[in-house]
Amino acid sequence: MPNFGFLGVLAFLAIFVLTNVVKILREYERGVVFTLGRVGRKAAGPGLVLLIPGIQQMRKVDMRTLVHDVPAQDVISRDNVSVKVNAVIYYRVVDAVRAVVQVENYVAATSQLAQTTLRSVLGKHELDEMLQERDRLNKDIQDILDHQTESWGIKVSNVEIKHVDVAPEMIRAIAKQAEAERERRAKVISAEGEQQAASKLAEAAGILATSSGAMELRYLGALQEIASDKTNTIVFPFSVADLARTLSGGR
Numbered sequence: 368m369p370n371f372g373f374l375g376v377l378a379f380l381a382i383f384v385l386t387n388v389v390k391i392l393r394e395y396e397r398g399v400v401f402t403l404g405r406v407g408r409k410a411a412g413p414g415l416v417l418l419i420p421g422i423q424q425m426r427k428v429d430m431r432t433l434v435h436d437v438p439a440q441d442v443i444s445r446d447n448v449s450v451k452v453n454a455v456i457y458y459r460v461v462d463a464v465r466a467v468v469q470v471e472n473y474v475a476a477t478s479q480l481a482q483t484t485l486r487s488v489l490g491k492h493e494l495d496e497m498l499q500e501r502d503r504l505n506k507d508i509q510d511i512l513d514h515q516t517e518s519w520g521i522k523v524s525n526v527e528i529k530h531v532d533v534a535p536e537m538i539r540a541i542a543k544q545a546e547a548e549r550e551r552r553a554k555v556i557s558a559e560g561e562q563q564a565a566s567k568l569a570e571a572a573g574i575l576a577t578s579s580g581a582m583e584l585r586y587l588g589a590l591q592e593i594a595s596d597k598t599n600t601i602v603f604p605f606s607v608a609d610l611a612r613t614l615s616g617g618r
Contacts, residue, residue, distance in 0.1 A: 435455065435457075456523060
């Protein structure tokens, strides 16, 4: 008759060994092993890891890139416009030991740091810069976060500002400002065109005044333009002296 008590003990020992001694880490996982409270220089894994029960404990760390949504933050721009801005950050653990030892919860710490950095950086810029220069602002926020989280073994690979929400009354004000700016540019372009035209006319008048031949060519060109319309009556403004000279054969 089998000894069920002995088999039960063996089953308990097998389960104990499998759950407390043998650990299997996936390719994207690393294990930070503590031996009597002290941590080794390098993380264990991936693959099979053997632990000494009661002496060693292990904490798993995911080494894949993590995506975190930064909640919408109230930001007051440099030109005193209140906006709500949210973003997304991409980061990963590059040093599992530091991520566990240097900070209590690296996910929560990175999230809080991203929120404060987002408010701090965007508050130094005007609304137009937030709307038109997102790539530069994304890079500034990423550099600051990456520098701050380096000591935690975290690498911030990318930051993207998703939305910049402006109050409806501010949208109307911005539309009026844009319309006024377009009108200003149109007036400037028109004034520059008139200035260039006046400059060219003055230059042409100077040439005509110093060259009688050029004046006659301009006169003939004007006559040709007038003659294209058959309803016009053309009067040739010859002087009496010129007419007499012509009739006398130039004598």
